[in-house]
Amino acid sequence: MxxxxxxxxLAVVLTVFYVCISLYSRSVRRERLEETWDAAPQGDAxxxxxxxxxxxxxYESSLRKRLILLVYVIPICLISLIMYLxx
Amino acid sequence: MRNIRRALRITFLVVLAxxxxxxxxxxxxxxxxxxxxxxxxxxxxxxxxxxxxxxGGQQLDTRDLRLINTVRKRTYLLGFVRGGDxxxxxxxxxxxxxxxxxxxxxxxxxxxxxxxxxxxxANPEWVVITHYGWRIRWLTVFPNAISIREAPGPDYRPxxxxxxxxxxxLVALGFFLRAMWAQFRERTLxxxxxxxxxxxxxxxxxxxxxxGRFRRWLDSWKS
Numbered sequence: 001m002x003x004x005x006x007x008x009x010l011a012v013v014l015t016v017f018y019v020c021i022s023l024y025s026r027s028v029r030r031e032r033l034e035e036t037w038d039a040a041p042q043g044d045a046x047x048x049x050x051x052x053x054x055x056x057x058x059y060e061s062s063l064r065k066r067l068i069l070l071v072y073v074i075p076i077c078l079i080s081l082i083m084y085l086x087x
Numbered sequence: 088m089r090n091i092r093r094a095l096r097i098t099f100l101v102v103l104a105x106x107x108x109x110x111x112x113x114x115x116x117x118x119x120x121x122x123x124x125x126x127x128x129x130x131x132x133x134x135x136x137x138x139x140x141x142x143g144g145q146q147l148d149t150r151d152l153r154l155i156n157t158v159r160k161r162t163y164l165l166g167f168v169r170g171g172d173x174x175x176x177x178x179x180x181x182x183x184x185x186x187x188x189x190x191x192x193x194x195x196x197x198x199x200x201x202x203x204x205x206x207x208x209a210n211p212e213w214v215v216i217t218h219y220g221w222r223i224r225w226l227t228v229f230p231n232a233i234s235i236r237e238a239p240g241p242d243y244r245p246x247x248x249x250x251x252x253x254x255x256x257l258v259a260l261g262f263f264l265r266a267m268w269a270q271f272r273e274r275t276l277x278x279x280x281x282x283x284x285x286x287x288x289x290x291x292x293x294x295x296x297x298x299g300r301f302r303r304w305l306d307s308w309k310s
Contacts, residue, residue: 002142002184024267027274083190086233 010075018071025068029059110187111253112219113166113230114245116238117159117175118211122201127152136220136228138180142192153179153194155201155232157216158208160241169242177218178229187219189233200235213238215245 033055037048059065128149129137140146155177161170179197182189206212215238220230238245 002139006184020267024270027270031270031274079188079190082188083192086189086191087193087196 014072014075018068021068021071022065025065026056026059030056107254109221110219111250112189112217112233112247113250114247115157115159115162115175115216115218116213116241116243116245117157117216118208118213118241119201119205119235120156120158120174121205122179122198123154123156124151125154126150133223133226133228136223136226137178138182138231139185140181141194142181142183153198154229155179155198155216159216166244166247169244175222176229177216177232178220179232182231189219191231191233197232197235201232204235204237211241213241213243215243 030052033052036055037051041048126149127137137152140150157175157177158172159175161173162168163170179194179201180191181194182191184190204212204214214235216235217233218230219233221228222230
């Protein structure tokens with residue numbers, strides 16, 4: 001029963017973290033794309049939008065985005081390590 | 088207003104510091120005098136300072152509590168200053184799956200280790216007892232022993248690596264949360280506030296315009 005409670009609490013907290021970090025990472029990526037374009041613009045506003053959309057599409061399929069899944073992996077590894085060390 | 092905010096901030100920091108002091112592991116150099124088991128009837132007041140029944144067991148009103156009696160080296164100021172000897176009693180309870188997250192299930196084994204390392208003052212065997220919690224005498228509250236290992240000698244000073252790592256992690260998490268909040272404010276809240284501000288400006292300008300028209304119409308009745 002306690003174990004179930006731990007799993008539920010962990011799932012909720014880690015999901016909140018996961019969502020926050022993905023939103024943050026996406027926002028940072030978009031800002032950097034905008035800055036890259038604005039530093040050396042090559043075309044009109046439409047080209048700028050296309051450039052940013054392309055960059056965001058690249059991000060959606062990048063390793064960096066998948067690395068956010070570590071939010072789930074690291075605490076579980078940490079718990080396993082603590083259990084091994086303490087017991 | 089600023090004083091209220093300052094008081095709230097100080098209160099929060101004090102509560103956080105006390106919580107960390109209670110929950111983080113501390114290492115005492117001690118000599119085990121003996122072990123015993125007493126029956127405990129926990130009340131609502133000191134209940135929060137105890138863990139639950141042994142992992143896998145049922146929670147009842149009263150239960151047995153394993154204790155480890157020791158003589159330890161007194162420490163002050165988070166262990167930076169050493170004093171003389173002092174008796175200290177540790178409880179030995181499973182923390183189980185929940186709180187604090189030590190995931191300790193081996194209380195019985197620890198008790199056996201403690202029995203094994205029991206020594207007399209004539210022929211002392213010094214050990215490092217890792218524990219968390221406080222000894223509060225007027226509530227009969229004991230710190231919970233987590234593990235016992237051999238100490239090289241009575242003057243051994245263990246380095247609190249776990250605490251250093253946890254505190255560094257908390258500071259890093261704090262900075263990360265702050266960066267996240269700054270990004271959220273810059274990219275999401277400020278544009279919304281700007282848009283709302285624009286709309287308010289436009290509405291006010293429109294109202295001004297209408298009032299101006301009304302005034303002009305009134306003025307047209309003069310003379």
